[in-house]
Amino acid sequence: MGAGQDTWPDDLDVTALTARGWRPKTFNQFVVKIHSRCNLACGYCYVYESADQGWRAQPRVMTEAVLTAACHQIAEHAGRSVSLVFHGGEPLLAGADHLDRLAGIATRVLGPGRRLRLGLQTNGLLLDESVAEVCDRWGIRVAVSVDGDEAGHDRHRRFRDGRGSHAEVLRGVEVLRRHRHLYAGLLCTVDLSNDPVATYEALLALEPPTVDFLLPHGNWDNPPPGRAAGGPPAYGTWLSAIFDRWFDAPVRTAGVRLFDDILALLLGGAGRSESVGLQPIRVAVIETDGTIEQVDSLKTAFPGATRVRSTPGGNPLDQALLEPQIVARQLGRDALGATCRECAISEICGAGNYTHRFRAETGFRNPSVYCPDLTFLIGHIRERVSAELTKIHARRRSGGV
Amino acid sequence: MESQAVEIVDLDDDDVLAELSPALRAAVERVYSSDDQEGPGGFNSFVDADL
Numbered sequence: 043m044g045a046g047q048d049t050w051p052d053d054l055d056v057t058a059l060t061a062r063g064w065r066p067k068t069f070n071q072f073v074v075k076i077h078s079r080c081n082l083a084c085g086y087c088y089v090y091e092s093a094d095q096g097w098r099a100q101p102r103v104m105t106e107a108v109l110t111a112a113c114h115q116i117a118e119h120a121g122r123s124v125s126l127v128f129h130g131g132e133p134l135l136a137g138a139d140h141l142d143r144l145a146g147i148a149t150r151v152l153g154p155g156r157r158l159r160l161g162l163q164t165n166g167l168l169l170d171e172s173v174a175e176v177c178d179r180w181g182i183r184v185a186v187s188v189d190g191d192e193a194g195h196d197r198h199r200r201f202r203d204g205r206g207s208h209a210e211v212l213r214g215v216e217v218l219r220r221h222r223h224l225y226a227g228l229l230c231t232v233d234l235s236n237d238p239v240a241t242y243e244a245l246l247a248l249e250p251p252t253v254d255f256l257l258p259h260g261n262w263d264n265p266p267p268g269r270a271a272g273g274p275p276a277y278g279t280w281l282s283a284i285f286d287r288w289f290d291a292p293v294r295t296a297g298v299r300l301f302d303d304i305l306a307l308l309l310g311g312a313g314r315s316e317s318v319g320l321q322p323i324r325v326a327v328i329e330t331d332g333t334i335e336q337v338d339s340l341k342t343a344f345p346g347a348t349r350v351r352s353t354p355g356g357n358p359l360d361q362a363l364l365e366p367q368i369v370a371r372q373l374g375r376d377a378l379g380a381t382c383r384e385c386a387i388s389e390i391c392g393a394g395n396y397t398h399r400f401r402a403e404t405g406f407r408n409p410s411v412y413c414p415d416l417t418f419l420i421g422h423i424r425e426r427v428s429a430e431l432t433k434i435h436a437r438r439r440s441g442g443v
Numbered sequence: 444m445e446s447q448a449v450e451i452v453d454l455d456d457d458d459v460l461a462e463l464s465p466a467l468r469a470a471v472e473r474v475y476s477s478d479d480q481e482g483p484g485g486f487n488s489f490v491d492a493d494l
Contacts, residue, residue, distance in 0.1 A: 294465035302470060311474030427467060434462045 049405040050377070054366040066363040066372055069326040071125040072116060073337070076104040076144055077135040078330045082165050083202045086231060088259050089131070094341035094348065103136050104330040109144050112328050113151035119359040124152055127161040128182070129327075134168035138176050145180035161185065161226060165199070167207060169214030174221045183226040186215055188248065190230055190241030197233055215248050227252030227299075234268045234276050238283040246296060254299035254315070255281060257394075259342040262401035262411050269411060278418030285419070289426055304423050307390045318416070320392040322372035326359060334358045336367060343400040370406070371396060379407035391416040 078100040080087070089097055116124060126148055128141065136144070145160060152158045162177065166186040177184055188211060189195040196206025218225040228250040230241065245253050257277060260266030268276045281300070288298050303313040313319025316337070327335040327348065340347040350365050352358045362368055370377050375388060382393045393399055394410030401408050410416060460468055 289464060289466045291465065294469055297469070301466070302473065305467065305470035306474050309470055309474045311470075430464060430467060434459065437462075438459075 049403075050407055051366040051370045051405065054370055056364050056366055056369050059369065060364075064373075066369060067322050067324050068120055068363065069116075069324050069359055070120055070123055071127070071325045072112075073127050073129045073325060073327045074104070074109065074112065074144075074148075075100075075130055075328065075330050076109075076128050076133045076141070077131040078102055079135060080130060080132045080165070081135060081167055081201070082132070082199055082207055084200065085198045086258050088339050088342045094345040096341070096345070096348075097131070101330045103140065104144070104332075106143055106147060108330070108332040109147050110151065112332055113148055115357050115359050117152055117156075118357050120156075122155070123157045123159075125159045125161065126152070127163055129163050131330075132165055132168070133162055134164050134173060138170075138172040141173065141182075142176040142179065145176065145182060149180055159183075163187070163229070164214070165207070166211040166214030169217050171217060174217050174224060177224045178221065182224065184218055184224050185226040186211065186218065186228055188212075188215065188228045188230060188245060189233065190236055191244035194233060194236035194241050194244070197235065198231070212248070219249055222251075225249075225251060227254065227296075229254050229256060231256045231258055232277060232280060233258070234280055238280045239287050242284045242287055250296050252297040252299060255284065256317075257398065257412055257415075259339050259395075259397055260411055261343055261398055262408060264342070265411055269415070273414075275414040275418035277412060278415035278422070281415070281419050282422040285423060285426070289423075301423065304390065304420055305427065308420075308424055308427060313392070317395050318391050320374040320389060322374065323368075323396070324372070326362060334362050337397075339395070339397040342397060343406075344402070377407070379404070379409065381409050385409075387417060387420050390420050 078097050079102055080089070116126075128144070133141070141162075148160060149158065160180055160182040162182050162184045164184060164186055166188070169184070169186070176182070187199070188208075189197070189199055192206065192208040195208040195211070199207050199211070201207060215228075228245050228248060230245060230253065232255050242253070258266045260269065265271070266277075284298070285301050288296075288301060299315055300317055303315060303318050307313055307319050312321050316323060316325075323337075325337060327337060329335055334350050334352065335348040336350060338348060350358075350362045350368065352361050374392075375383060378388060378393050379399075382388045391410070391413075393408075394412050394416050396406055398410040398412055399406045399408045460471065463471065
């Protein structure tokens with residue numbers, strides 16, 4: 043990385059920060075990779091298609107011994123509330139029986155005296171009644187990746203032989219519809235080629251309690267498709283069309299995490315994902331060999347971007363908390379670059395997803411490559427909220443209800 | 444830097460809350476709930492992670 047003016051993490055003086063009284067917040071969410079391979083070959087995948095090919099060196103399956111050791115580290119490190127998400131690769135490649143054993147270990151080690159939440163993020167292909175039975179036994183809530191209707195979904199989410207996966211994924215989602223208490227929601231990656239409202243309505247047809255729309259990963263050196271410098275806020279416009287459809291619905295049939303987060307932030311609350319807001323990142327990734335890493339999407343920046351140094355002895359989670367890369371993501375507004383610190387909406391957008399800020403010359407202390415889109419979307423939502431409140435106040439002043 | 448927070452007055456007025464759109468009402472309830480950590484149907488992970 044070059045020596046740009048706003049470069050940080052490795053140059054961040056954590057010793058000076060702690061001397062001034064700053065203290066890191068312990069990790070409370072753990073993304074546990076129980077299988078490191080995938081049965082799909084999605085074109086936009088940040089694990090298999092990115093610059094970092096570290097997955098090749100990982101064991102395929104996380105063993106019970108590795109998870110047991112990791113859970114003991116978590117138990118020593120974390121507070122009374124812990125969220126553990128079984129992830130991959132495709133976690134269900136590990137099989138329902140292995141998932142059962144791993145969830146049992148997590149519950150036995152982490153459950154007593156703690157609020158433990160278990161989750162599973164899957165592509166849905168192997169989601170069947172035997173998996174549902176395991177999830178029901180351990181209270182595992184499941185989210186599935188679906189990119190909208192068949193044409194939209196199959197644009198990227200394909201098997202290695204090029205076949206689309208939509209029909210088979212929907213069979214998995216049907217299992218969740220039969221076990222609604224296990225159904226966490228659907229994650230959809232945005233593609234500007236797909237119609238926004240048709241995409242949203244295709245997801246709604248699957249009756250998810252929550253939906254989220256994820257911007258495709260990219261950065262200033264490798265911009266996402268359709269995000270040309272100085273170009274129109276195409277992603278912001280795309281998302282705003284869905285926002286209007288969602289906001290104007292007479293009944294709330296599904297939450298949309300990104301919109302719910304922006305609304306909450308506009309009302310003075312906090313976000314619940316890393317997409318927007320300035321809340322400290324308290325997530326650690328545990329690879330199939332037990333190694334602690336940062337979130338996977340950073341792999342799109344440069345090879346090794348997720349790596350967290352550790353020294354022998356001691357709890358690796360405690361050690362990771364003082365690594366500059368982790369600290370930088372817990373500093374809120376202070377970690378933003380100068381442009382963002384001076385921006386009126388920085389408290390709302392928080393410079394967007396950390397991954398999308400990367401530029402080789404200056405590291406991560408930049409605005410998001412999606413800055414025009416986030417600005418457009420947040421402005422649109424703010425206007426819609428203000429207009430609704432004005433309408434209500436006018437109605438009340440005139441004596442109507 | 445001007446704050447971009449939207450001010451909602453009369454929040455303790457149930458009538459005002461009832462007049463809000465369902466999406467906005469859910470946001471108000473979330474922000475002012477005592478447990479702003481996990482709503483019903485919320486995702487398990489903070490991570491913006493697809494598969």
